[in-house]
Amino acid sequence: MSRIVLSNINKFYGSNHVLKNVDLTIEDGEFMTLLGPSGCGKTTTLRVVAGLEKPQSGAITMDGRTVVNAEEQFFESPAKRGLNLVFQSYALWPHMTVFENVAFGLKVAKMSKAEIRERVESALTRMQIPQFAQRYPSELSGGQQQRVAIARAIAASPGLLLLDEPLSNLDAKLRIDMRSELKRLHQEMGTTVIYVTHDQVEALTLSTRIAIFFDGHIEQVASPMELYQNPATLRVAEFIGNPRINLIDGDASVENRRMTVTSAFGTHVFDQKQFTPAAPQSGSFACKLGFRPEQIRLYREDRPGAVKARVYSCMPAGSETLIQLSVGGHSFLGKQLGIRHYKTDEELYLTVQDDLLNVFASESGSLVKQAVTEAE
Amino acid sequence: MFTNPYNIITLIAVILLAYLIIVPLIEMIKTTLTLAKSDLRRVKGGTAGEFTLYYWNRLLFSDVSRNLFWVPLRNSLIIAFSTSALSITMGALIAWLMVRTDLPGKRFFSLAVIIPYMLPSWCKSMAWLSVFRNETIGGAAGFLSYLGIHSPDWLAYGPVAIIIVLSIHYYAYAYLLVSAALRSINSELEEMGEIVGAGKSLILRRITFPLVLPAILSSIILTFSKSMGTFGVPSFLGLKIGYYTISTSLYSTVQSQKGISFSISIVLILLASINIFINQKLIGSRKSYATIGGKGGRSTLLSLGKWKWPIVVILSAFLLVAVVLPLGILLYQTFMLQAGNYGLSNFTLHYWLGEADPNISDGLPGVFRSPQFWMFVKNTLLLVGLTSLIATVFGQMLGYINSRGRHLKSGKLVEQLVFIPYLIPSIAFGAMYLAMFATPTKVNILGLEITLIPSLYGTFTILVLVSIVKHLPFASRAGTSNMLQISTELEEAGQLAGANFVTRFARIVFPLAKNGFMSGLMLILISIMKELDLIMILMTPSQATLPYMAYTYSTSGFQQPASAVAIVMFAMVFFFYWIANKFFHADIAGGLGG
Numbered sequence: 010m011s012r013i014v015l016s017n018i019n020k021f022y023g024s025n026h027v028l029k030n031v032d033l034t035i036e037d038g039e040f041m042t043l044l045g046p047s048g049c050g051k052t053t054t055l056r057v058v059a060g061l062e063k064p065q066s067g068a069i070t071m072d073g074r075t076v077v078n079a080e081e082q083f084f085e086s087p088a089k090r091g092l093n094l095v096f097q098s099y100a101l102w103p104h105m106t107v108f109e110n111v112a113f114g115l116k117v118a119k120m121s122k123a124e125i126r127e128r129v130e131s132a133l134t135r136m137q138i139p140q141f142a143q144r145y146p147s148e149l150s151g152g153q154q155q156r157v158a159i160a161r162a163i164a165a166s167p168g169l170l171l172l173d174e175p176l177s178n179l180d181a182k183l184r185i186d187m188r189s190e191l192k193r194l195h196q197e198m199g200t201t202v203i204y205v206t207h208d209q210v211e212a213l214t215l216s217t218r219i220a221i222f223f224d225g226h227i228e229q230v231a232s233p234m235e236l237y238q239n240p241a242t243l244r245v246a247e248f249i250g251n252p253r254i255n256l257i258d259g260d261a262s263v264e265n266r267r268m269t270v271t272s273a274f275g276t277h278v279f280d281q282k283q284f285t286p287a288a289p290q291s292g293s294f295a296c297k298l299g300f301r302p303e304q305i306r307l308y309r310e311d312r313p314g315a316v317k318a319r320v321y322s323c324m325p326a327g328s329e330t331l332i333q334l335s336v337g338g339h340s341f342l343g344k345q346l347g348i349r350h351y352k353t354d355e356e357l358y359l360t361v362q363d364d365l366l367n368v369f370a371s372e373s374g375s376l377v378k379q380a381v382t383e384a385e
Numbered sequence: 386m387f388t389n390p391y392n393i394i395t396l397i398a399v400i401l402l403a404y405l406i407i408v409p410l411i412e413m414i415k416t417t418l419t420l421a422k423s424d425l426r427r428v429k430g431g432t433a434g435e436f437t438l439y440y441w442n443r444l445l446f447s448d449v450s451r452n453l454f455w456v457p458l459r460n461s462l463i464i465a466f467s468t469s470a471l472s473i474t475m476g477a478l479i480a481w482l483m484v485r486t487d488l489p490g491k492r493f494f495s496l497a498v499i500i501p502y503m504l505p506s507w508c509k510s511m512a513w514l515s516v517f518r519n520e521t522i523g524g525a526a527g528f529l530s531y532l533g534i535h536s537p538d539w540l541a542y543g544p545v546a547i548i549i550v551l552s553i554h555y556y557a558y559a560y561l562l563v564s565a566a567l568r569s570i571n572s573e574l575e576e577m578g579e580i581v582g583a584g585k586s587l588i589l590r591r592i593t594f595p596l597v598l599p600a601i602l603s604s605i606i607l608t609f610s611k612s613m614g615t616f617g618v619p620s621f622l623g624l625k626i627g628y629y630t631i632s633t634s635l636y637s638t639v640q641s642q643k644g645i646s647f648s649i650s651i652v653l654i655l656l657a658s659i660n661i662f663i664n665q666k667l668i669g670s671r672k673s674y675a676t677i678g679g680k681g682g683r684s685t686l687l688s689l690g691k692w693k694w695p696i697v698v699i700l701s702a703f704l705l706v707a708v709v710l711p712l713g714i715l716l717y718q719t720f721m722l723q724a725g726n727y728g729l730s731n732f733t734l735h736y737w738l739g740e741a742d743p744n745i746s747d748g749l750p751g752v753f754r755s756p757q758f759w760m761f762v763k764n765t766l767l768l769v770g771l772t773s774l775i776a777t778v779f780g781q782m783l784g785y786i787n788s789r790g791r792h793l794k795s796g797k798l799v800e801q802l803v804f805i806p807y808l809i810p811s812i813a814f815g816a817m818y819l820a821m822f823a824t825p826t827k828v829n830i831l832g833l834e835i836t837l838i839p840s841l842y843g844t845f846t847i848l849v850l851v852s853i854v855k856h857l858p859f860a861s862r863a864g865t866s867n868m869l870q871i872s873t874e875l876e877e878a879g880q881l882a883g884a885n886f887v888t889r890f891a892r893i894v895f896p897l898a899k900n901g902f903m904s905g906l907m908l909i910l911i912s913i914m915k916e917l918d919l920i921m922i923l924m925t926p927s928q929a930t931l932p933y934m935a936y937t938y939s940t941s942g943f944q945q946p947a948s949a950v951a952i953v954m955f956a957m958v959f960f961f962y963w964i965a966n967k968f969f970h971a972d973i974a975g976g977l978g979g
Contacts, residue, residue, distance in 0.1 A: 061576050088582030100573035104595040113591070114581025165581070 011071050011091070011168040011201045012037045013058065018067035020053055027053050028064065029226040035203060037072075040195050042204045042212040045222030046248070051205045052097075054222070055171050058203060059094050060087035071169070088117075092169035093162040097177060099154050101146040101161075107133070108142040111161045118165065132164040135194070152183045159191075163198065172204045176211060188214060209249050213237065221245050237301075238382050239285075239367065243374040246299055246367065252331065254299050254367075255341035261368060261377070262293035268378055270368055272298050273337035274316050277363055279378050287370070288377040296377070299367035302331070302344035307351075308358045315358035323351040334359070390886035395786050395795045402802040405854045408838070409821040410654075410805075416820045417441065417648045424644065440644035444652075453645065457634040458652075460623075461613055464547055464630060468612040469605050471552040475703075476559025477601060482696065483560075484567040487686045489697060494704075501707040502557035503958055505915040505932065507617030508951045509550050511939055512711030514621065515718055515948070517541040521626065528714065531727045538626070546622045547630075551612050553707045558611075559604035566600035567593075606664040610657045614810020616918040621939070631656075632812045632918070639816060639922055647820055650813035658808050712955065719949040736945040752949045758934070762953070765914060765930040768845075772852040773910035776860040779853070780909075781902055784864020785894070789873065800861075807858035811918035818851045819922055843925045851923060852913050860909055867901030868894075900969055907965030911958055931957075 013035040020028035028050045035041045043051035056062040058069065060076070063084050069077040076085040093114075102110055111132055115125045133139040136156040146154055155175060162170055172191075176184045192215050195202050206212055212219050213233040220230045229241040240246035246254045259272030266281040268288070277298075308315060321333040321340065330349040333342055334357070343359070351357065368378035417440050422433040431437065444454050479498055482488050501509075517536040518527035529536045539545055570593065578588040616632040624633055631653055638646040689696060718724070722733040735742070739751040752758045783803055790796025806814060822841035827834050841847040871894055879889045895902075917932040924933050931954040938947035 059580060061579070086582075087576075087580045092580070094577070094580050096573045096577065098571055098573055100571060100577045102574060102577075102592060102596075104598075113578070113583075117578075117582045117587065 011035075012073075013169065013201065013203075014070045015054070015058070016068050018054070018057060018064045018069070020050075020057060020062065020064045027225050028057070029224070031067070031225075031227060033220055033227060033230065035201060038199050038201055040192075040202045040204065040215060040217045042206060042216040042219045043222060044206060044209060044212040044219050044248075047207055049222040050225040051207075051222045052173055055094075055173055055203060055205050058169075059092060059171055060085060060090055090169070091167055092171060093165060093167040094171040095158045095162045095173065095175045097174040099146075099158040099178075101154055101157055103146050106143050106145055107138070107149070107157050107160075110146070110157060111164050114161070114165055128164050128166075129160075132160040135163070136160040151179055152187070155179060155183075155187060159194070163194070163200075166198075166200075168201065170200050170202045172202065174206055175204075177206070177208070184211075191215060209251065213249070221248065235382065238365070239376060239379040240299075241376050243297065243299075243369050246369065246376075250301060252302050252342050252344065254301055256369075257298040257300075257336075257339050257341065258371070259296050259298045259368075260293065261296040261370075263289055263291050268368070270296060270298060270378075273339045274298065274361065275314075277366065279363070279366075279368070283364075283378050283381065285376050285379050287373070287375040289370075295371040297369045297371055299369060300361050300365065302342045303346075304361055304365050305334075305343040305345075306360045307332070307343060307345060307349075308360075311358050312360070315360050318357050318359050320351045320353060320355045320357060322353060323349070325349060391786070391789060392795075394782060395790065395799060398783060398786060398799055399795070399802065402799070402857075405850070406802060406805050409817040412838075413647045413650060413817045413820040417644050417651060419644075421644060440642075440648050444645050444648045452629075453634060453638070454631075454649065454652075457629040457631050460544065460619075460629060461631040463544060464551065464619070465609045465613045467544075467548045468551040468555060469608045471548065472554075472556035472608050473559040473601060473605055475552065476556035476561075476604065477563045477597070479556070479700070480560050480564035480567055482700070484564050485687050486689050487693070488689065488700075489693065494700060497704050497708065498560060499557060500704075501553055503911075503962060504554075504708070504711065504955055505617070505917065505958075506551060506554040506615065507621055507917050507932070507936065508715065508955065509554060509711050510546075510618045510621035511935070511944075511947060511951060512714045513546055513550050514541075514939075515714045515944065516710075517546065528727060542622055542626045543628045544623075547619050550618050550622065551615065554618075555608045555611060558607050559601070562600040562604045562607075563597055566597040570596050603664060606660055610660045610810070613656060613660075614653055614812060614918070616812045616921060617936070632810065635812055635816065636921065639819070643820070647816055650816040653813045654809050657810055661808055712952075715948040716952055719945050719952060721945060724944045736949050749943060749946055752946060752953065758950070761929055761931055761934045761950075764845075764928060765954075765957075768848055768852065768930055769910045769913045772849050772856070772913050773906050775849070776853045776856045776909050777864075777902060777906040780857060780860025780862075780864040780905065781867065781898060782864070783857070783861035784866070784868040785890075787861065787865040788868035803857050803861045806855050809855075811855065811916070812921060814855050815851060815919050815922035818847060822847055842923070843928075845928050847923055848920055848928055848930075851919060852916065855919055856909050856912060859912070860905060863901065863905035863908070867898050867905065870901070871897045904965055904969035907961055907969060911961050911965070914954065914958055914961070 013033075015031055015033045018028050018031040019026070031050070031054060033041075033054075043054055045051050053062060057064050057077070064077065064079050066079045067077070068075060068079065071090060075083065076090050077083065102113070105113065108129055111129045112125050115128055120128070129142070130139060133142060136159055138153060138156045138160065141149060141153060141157070146157065149157065155178075158175070162172075175191075176187055179187060188211060191204075195215075204212075204215065213236075216233055218230060218232055219236055221228045221236070223244055229236065229245050231239075231241075236245065236249055240249055240254075243256070246256070257272050257274060259270050259274075261268055261270045263269075268279045268281075268284065270277045270279070307318075311317075316336055318334045318336045321335055324331045324333075325348045327348065328346070330345045330347065331342060332345065332349070332351060333340065335341070336359075364381040366378065367376060367380055369375065370377050418436055418438070420428060420431045420433060420435050420437040420439060424439065425431055425433060428437065428439050431439075444450055483491060483495060483498070488494065514527065516528045517540055519530055519536050519538065519541050520526060521538050521541070527536065527541075574596070575588050575592055578592050583591065614632055616636060619628070619630040620633050620636065622628075623630065624637075629637070631649060635646050635649040635653065638649065717727075719736045720732050720734065721727065722731050722735060733739070735751055737751045737753055740754060741750040749755065783799060786799050787796055790799075809817070819842065821838060825836055825840040826838040827836050829835075841850070875893055875897070876889055879893045884892065915932065916930075917936060920930065920933065921936075924930075929937070931950055935947045935950040935954065938944075938950060
């Protein structure tokens, strides 16, 4: 059980500034995911928390106890921070059996033989691999190695569990299995988890909150659904969601506490209640209209408020059908549940729910009009 | 079956390999069990050609076996054990310093620590003698004597000298293997230890060391078999005081008592095989040390702190002793008119450029003026050129078989056949070829006399043949790794376009394999160029190569000409290394076979 506070962390490799003023608070029992493209600093942040890297400035506290204070050159050793780590490579010791791998840390901690045995067995059982105790890592499949690595990390019941892209070496099916396993593990143990990944589906499905990293700084920290529905910037919007969000150029003007947006999709008027703090109080600016593929409704007949669209191609995939469409020369993607068949170049009519639209200021990239979020 | 080119090549390869590896081995065993005509008077009532245990008896259980076999065996074991211990300690230590610490000047050191390995070990023993030679065996005294320091016999000759010289040579094995192992360790394995609270020394003992243990074991085995079978060094430093090892005992009996000599060879081969077998047993266990899991590979360097500069000084001093000193002494010696006189007044270019003078070295002219020298240079280049070319071409073919037939029985058979020469120490390998090609074997088929095995002793062909076959394991390993890089799909695409096997090989496989081909060729070339042990027994003066020339000069007491030849040879070796590295990106560590 740990509450972790990172304040103003800066980390350089030579002249390379890899972490820029990182501030992040992770509440006790939270499943916090650090998400971002490769090289954005998320793994470095994890290693700084673990104590494997020393930041040049900043401080970290765990449950109020200072573990890093760079100004005073104080760095608590990793072993005393009460955490454990699962590496992307698993880092299983190839010369030790599964049992020895899990037991090593407990032996170092000078636990009694009986307690070690009990803890190892309980960790292995929890990960459903007690039958492999006497095997060597090389005799296990990738998924089994993964389970050993997690068992090793939870054996000493750490207050904080760090996971560095733990699923990235597994095949697609195993990844989904392990995902649900990890979520269950987190809920059963109640441990605080920091999870690093570049896979947004993992982040969205597992986390209680997500911190999005770009170029060494945190762009947004929010719950998964908040992140999906109201990405704070264009970069976040384009990073989150598969298929990607549709962005249509438009012109916005703010007058009398109302925002009017004109685009190929017609004219939309939004009330001030839906403004974000980044929204200007008045004036006009170039904007981008953002909406998710599944927020589109398609009709064969015209109806009030509908826009005429042309089908570019239609791709049914069983559970859903993706349709590439164009409106006034703007190309975008629509998604409908179930099997649909549209002919190439067929003309359709579509509507988008005003409430769910995102509007971004083109120049700053910030969200200026947020969606009315659905209840979680 | 015979329309598939893979099968044809494999069949040819198997027949050739059997003829060149299995038959000589059988011939040699047969010789040790057959009474020779020259030994008729020693065996009462014996007839030439009959089965006999006389040679084995004489070697193992007679009144001469102590001096002929048991003492040399003991000496060899002492040398092999001590050399392994010493060179592995040095090699592993240097490897650790180079890979895991913040040692300054790594770029320089990484090249410098390999150089001793380029210098043949027998060159080092020549240099050793130049420093430590004393009056015991006559001839000009060494550098220490010139300075007025008497070097004791135990230091100048015999086991101590041999062990030191061999260790300075063979530590390179341990260095290369252990540093590769250390480099392949994902440092996350150590960081994991740190996270669970293990201290630096516990991590080193329980995690790092066990992980490099297989590499250490391999280098022990490799060094042990190499020093067990080596001939050059113990013959330079041991023969003159009657200190025999298995290999020098083999050499000294080969002319007069072939049966005994071949028996010794067989013992040597057996010892080497047991060694390799133990190696396989130790390493081929369940603990596979291949890196588990996905990517990783951050490496955090250990700070040497205040030890940094003392270590640099010690390492530099070591390199000075192992590299600069032997080369420097050999070079300096070539400029001394009178051996053993290091004064400036003694300076001469005679041994390089001088005309023949009956008062100096029995009238030997300076090496560059000596027609004999140029003939030997020509011989050497011809031998290494021919041999490395044929061995590499054949090696690539074998590589092709191995890579395309990994799952087939035929592929495995070829792989195992090729591996045999690796088991056999060079000098015993030479003896094997002597046994096979000394006299022709003819058979009569339907009245036609067909020569199955020609008499090749004393010809250039046998030198080429023995060098090729001995270097096949390396050539085929290089070929295999080269061919594995070329996906079969590239070939299949050619096949779909209608290209036949020859076209495919010439237009697709070979161009892609070119770089690997050349780097493999250069490494084999260098290895053969330094070779002394292998061809020693088969050599006749007219076919001599530079190493042999240096050896005979040196054993006849002509130190300056011997040194000059060694220097020329080293210059050539270094030149070829440079070419290999510069143009073909050859990995020097790849030449471990030689």
